[in-house]
Each structure stands twice: as C-alpha cells, then as structure tokens.
Amino acid sequence: MSQASFKVGTSLLEIVRGDITQQDTEAIVNAANKRLAPGGGVAGAIHRAAGPELWDECQNLDGCETGEAKISAGYRLKARHVVHTVGPVYNNTPQNAVDLENCYLNSLRLAKENGIRSIAFPAISTGIFGYPLQEAAEISLRAVINFLQQNSSPDLVRFVLFGANDFQVYEETLQKIRDEKGN
Secondary structure (H helix, E strand, O other): OOEEEEEEOOEEEEEEEOOHHHOOOOEEEEEEOOOOOOOOHHHHHHHHHHOHHHHHHHOOOOOOOEOOEEEEEOOOOOOOEEEEEEOOOOOOOHHHHHHHHHHHHHHHHHHHHOOOOEEEEOOOOOOOOOOOHHHHHHHHHHHHHHHHHHOOOOOEEEEEEOOHHHHHHHHHHHHHHHHHHOO
C-alpha cells in the first residue's frame, strides 16, 4: 500500500492509496450531496458498504449545506461513524476555496466534539463536482495541518485516495508543505 505520513503536533497526518469504505478509523468522511442521499462516487460506495440503515438515518438529518458537516453511525462499515460533508461544485470563484476548507474544518470539529480519535477523508469535490485536484489538495492539506496545529485531537487524520494519480498529487503537495515548514 502506498503511504506517506507527517507528524503535526501530537497528531499524525497520513496519505494512503486505498478504499475509504475499508478504513479502520473511528470515522470516515462522506463526500455527500445536500440530501445526504446515496449517489455515485464516494457517497455511493459508502452507502453501499454501510447498508440501507445509513440512508434511513440520513433522511432524519435534514440534509446538509455546502461546507457544513453532520454525523451518523457507520452501520456495516469498519468505522463506527460517518461524517457527511457537502463540498462545493467547482465554478472557479473564491467561495469555492472557503467552502472546501470548511468541509474539512467542520468535519474535524465534529470529530473532536464526538471524541473521535481517528478520521479518514476522501478528496472532497474532486470527482463529479469538478474541483481541480492540485488546488483541492493544497486547500485540504493546509486546512487539516492548521487544525491539528491548534488542536490535540484527532490523533490520526488520513487522506484516502483511490487512484494512483490522486495519491501522487496529494503526496507531492504534502512534501511541498513540509518543505515550506522546514520538516
């Protein structure tokens, strides 16, 4: 398995190539739509792996706005929880970056509030929502690193990238950020 890691304060930031539905973290993040409904991509894979109970619970969460996050049980997943966040549909406006950063920050805040010590993220908004991968990697990694520098929880934040190219872009972006910080 391809993997890169970076110590941030007392936490560990990992980048792995793999399947988000198979992660052994306490929570995984669903790149959701506003209805939190099963769909394609990451959301579809998570709903299929978790079973129909996930959709039953999501229907009672009253949806989710772009950049916000909600939490549910993980059902048939290894993860006990699913954090649902709605990424922006990319249209090359400054608000896109704000919304994408908020996806990560609000998911991490929700994890911290719920005592979750490990969480796995996909590359939010980079699929059908069209966010350019390199830009998304910069925003997401910087948001997570800044959060971990200011908080002692979670202990582990893992980015799970399905494709080899996605993994490579995130790995190179992490190395660039590490070099900037002198690590």
